Amino acid sequence: MDTKVVLIDEQHIDDELIREAGRIIRAGGLVAFPTETVYGLGGDALNPASSKKIYEAKGRPSDNPLIVHIADMESLPAIVENVPETAKKLAAAFWPGPLTMIMKKAAAVPGETTGGLDTVAVRMPSHSVALAFIEAAGGYVAAPSANRSGRPSPTVADYVVEDLGGRIEMILDGGDVELGLESTIVDLTVEPPVILRPGFVTEEDLVGVLGQVEQDATLFADDSGQAPKAPGMKYRHYAPKGELTIVRGSAAAVTDYINTGLSEGREKNKKTGVIATDETIGSYRADVPRSVGKRTDVNAVAKGLYRILREFDDEGVELIYSESFDGGGVSQAVMNRLLKAAGHRVIDVSCTRR
Ligand code: TXA
Ligand code: MG
Numbered sequence: 001m002d003t004k005v006v007l008i009d010e011q012h013i014d015d016e017l018i019r020e021a022g023r024i025i026r027a028g029g030l031v032a033f034p035t036e037t038v039y040g041l042g043g044d045a046l047n048p049a050s051s052k053k054i055y056e057a058k059g060r061p062s063d064n065p066l067i068v069h070i071a072d073m074e075s076l077p078a079i080v081e082n083v084p085e086t087a088k089k090l091a092a093a094f095w096p097g098p099l100t101m102i103m104k105k106a107a108a109v110p111g112e113t114t115g116g117l118d119t120v121a122v123r124m125p126s127h128s129v130a131l132a133f134i135e136a137a138g139g140y141v142a143a144p145s146a147n148r149s150g151r152p153s154p155t156v157a158d159y160v161v162e163d164l165g166g167r168i169e170m171i172l173d174g175g176d177v178e179l180g181l182e183s184t185i186v187d188l189t190v191e192p193p194v195i196l197r198p199g200f201v202t203e204e205d206l207v208g209v210l211g212q213v214e215q216d217a218t219l220f221a222d223d224s225g226q227a228p229k230a231p232g233m234k235y236r237h238y239a240p241k242g243e244l245t246i247v248r249g250s251a252a253a254v255t256d257y258i259n260t261g262l263s264e265g266r267e268k269n270k271k272t273g274v275i276a277t278d279e280t281i282g283s284y285r286a287d288v289p290r291s292v293g294k295r296t297d298v299n300a301v302a303k304g305l306y307r308i309l310r311e312f313d314d315e316g317v318e319l320i321y322s323e324s325f326d327g328g329g330v331s332q333a334v335m336n337r338l339l340k341a342a343g344h345r346v347i348d349v350s351c352t353r354r
Contacts, residue, residue: 001166001167001168001169002166003161003164003165003166003167003168003169003170003171004169004170004171005157005161005165005170005171005173006170006171006172006173007173008034008129008172008173008174009174010034010127010128010129010174010175013128013129013132015132017172018129018132018133018136019136020170021033021133021136021137021170021172022133022135022136022137022138023136024169024170025042025043025044025050025136025137025138025141026044026137026138028043028044028047028049028050028053029043029050029053029168029169029170030042030043030050030053030054030057030167030168030169030170031043031133031137031168031169031170031171031172032146032157032160032164032168032170032171032172033129033130033133033141033143033171033172033174034127034129034130034157034172034173034174034175034177035069035125035126035127035130035143035177036097036098036125036126036127036130036177036178036179037098037125037153037177037178037179037180037181037182037183037199037200038145038146038153038154038155038177038179038180038181038182038306039145039146039153039154039155039156039157039159039160039177040069040125040130040141040143040144040145040146041054041057041058041143041144041145041146041160041164041168042069042133042134042137042141042142042143043141043142043143044137044138044140044141044142045066045068045069045079045109045113045140045141045142046108046109046110046113046138046140047110048110048111048112048113049112050142051066051110051112051113051142052112054066054142054143054144056167057164057167057168058144058147058148058149058164059148059149059150060144060149061149062112062115063115063116064115064144065113065114065115065116065117065120065121066113066114066115066121066142066143066144067100067121067122067123067142067143067144067183068109068113068120068121068122068123068140068141068142069122069123069124069125069130069134069140069141069142069143070122070123070124070134070139070140071124071131071132071134071135071139072124072135073091073095073124075139075140076091076122078106078108079105079106079108079109079120079122079140080103080104080105080106080120080122081103081104081105081106082104083103084103084188086188086193086210087101087103087188089209089210090186090188090206090209090210091124093205093208093209094201094205094209095123095124096124096125096126096131097124097125097126097200097201098123098125098126098179098182098183098184098199098200098201099123099183099184099186099199099201100121100122100123100183100184100185100186100197101121101122101123101185101186101188102119102120102121102122102185102186102187102188102189102196103119103120103122103188103189104118104119104120104189105117105118105119105120106120113142119187119189121185123183127174127177127178129172129174133172145182146160146163146164146171147159147160147163147164148163148164150239151163151238151310152238152240152305152306152309152310152341153181153182153238153306154306155176155177155180155303155306155307156175156176156177156307157171157172157173157174157175159310177303178303179200179299179302179303180302180303180304180305180306180307181199181200181302181303181305181306181333181334181337182197182199183197183199183200183201184197184198184199184200184201184202184206184333185197185199186206186213192210192212192213192214193206193210193212193213193214194213194214194215194216195213195214195215195216195219196216196219197219197333197336198215198219198332198333198336199330199333200302200330200333202328202329202330202332202333203215203328203332204328204329219332219336220332220335220336220339221344222339222343222344238306238309238337238340238341239340239341239343240309240312240313240317240320240341241312241313241316241317241318242271242273242312242313242317242318242319242320243318243319243320243345244320244321244322244341244342244343244345245261245320245321245322245342245345245346245347246321246322246323246324246338246339246342246345246346246347247261247321247322247323247324247346247347247349248324248326248346248347248348248349248350249324249348249349249350250349250350251279251280253349253350254280254323254324254349255280255283255284256349257347257349258274258284258321258323259283259284259285261319261321262274262284262285262286262319262321263285265318265319266285266287270318270319271287271288271315271316271317271318271319272286272287272288272317272318272319272320272321273286273287273288273289273290273312273315273317273319273320273321274286274288274289274290274320274321274322275290275292275305275308275320275321275322275323276289276290276291276292276322276323277291277292277293277294277295277301277323278291278293278294278295279294279295280295280323286321287315287317288311288312288315288317290304290308290311290312292304292305292308295325298325298327298329298330298331298334299330301325301331301334302330302333302334305334305337305338306337309341322338322342324338324346325338
């Protein structure tokens with residue numbers, strides 16, 4: 001299949017291109033599109049055949065449910081059994097934006113879209129291209145991140161081309177995404193609501209609106225012994241090909257530990273990489289040193305992380321060390337993704353000696 005890649009400017013949206021993309025979806029085809037979080041791979045959420053195609057194009061297990069994207073609140077009642085009060089409050093505060101809510105699904109949503117679950121994940125993105133596209137597509141676009149299964153979510157259209165070129169009808173290239181990590185997912189079918197995936201809408205943000213929310217026990221732990229509630233979280237996501245280790249502790253001890261590890265790697269003729277910050281990057285001796293920006297700017301860290309993980313793969317890096325980015329707020333989203341990428345390999349140098 002030929003994939004049509006078109007540039008689309010968020011400030012001056014070409015209506016004809018959006019209509020063409022909408023027609024593809026309504027005819028059962030697939031279109032990748034930009035959102036404020038990451039690029040999505042869109043299909044008609046109410047058409048079971050489209051959802052099957054999404055799984056095929058991504059190489060994704062079909063028990064891993066898709067997020068249904070809508071463009072306005074009026075679209076919500078048709079796809080959920082009822083709209084909970086909690087959803088109304090959260091929508092008023094954070095939609096359109098990087099928040100996905102799990103609710104009981106209505107019959108209109110096929111099991112193919114929800115991985116057989118009786119719940120549905122719904123999000124209203126804030127990207128103006130995404131909103132125009134969803135509307136043109138009929139109002140309900142099922143969209144996982146537009147990467148092949150197991151690769152980091154794409155933050156630029158080139159990565160979508162790399163992963164899905166030849167497998168889908170069209171790619172809307174809207175340039176760099178704004179945030180770079182996937183939406184926060186909150187399950188509203190339980191009381192109190194539970195965060196299944198941390199993101200830019202933080203735990204504090206949700207508590208501010210709902211009073212009480214809990215975190216799924218599997219978000220940061222490897223061995224909590226519990227099955228994750230967002231089925232997608234059980235798959236080993238975001239994993240670079242090289243072996244990634246996160247090093248946590250005081251700045252000096254971390255630099256020391258990582259540099260020792262890097263030299264050992266080089267002695268074994270391994271290509272090495274490091275994920276650090278503007279403040280520290282100069283002190284590392286790695287083949288592929290990468291700074292995510294200033295340590296104080298957690299948004300920059302979030303935005304740069306997936307690009308860096310892909311660059312390590314492209315450069316054939318075999319051994320990777322990363323500084324740790326612990327903290328509240330958006331840091332929780334960063335650490336959740338980084339820990340998964342590292343397969344939870346973390347060294348704490350405040351209590352470990354080499
Ligand atoms: O920011 C985002 O959310 C991006 C953009 C494209 O909107 N989308 C995205 O989709 O990250 P995806 O498919 O890569 O991640 C969706 C996650 C998966 O972990 C999936 O298991 C979970 O949401 N999920 C979807 N429906 C669910 C449901 N009914 N119950 C629990 N988890 C669900
Ligand atoms: Mg994904």
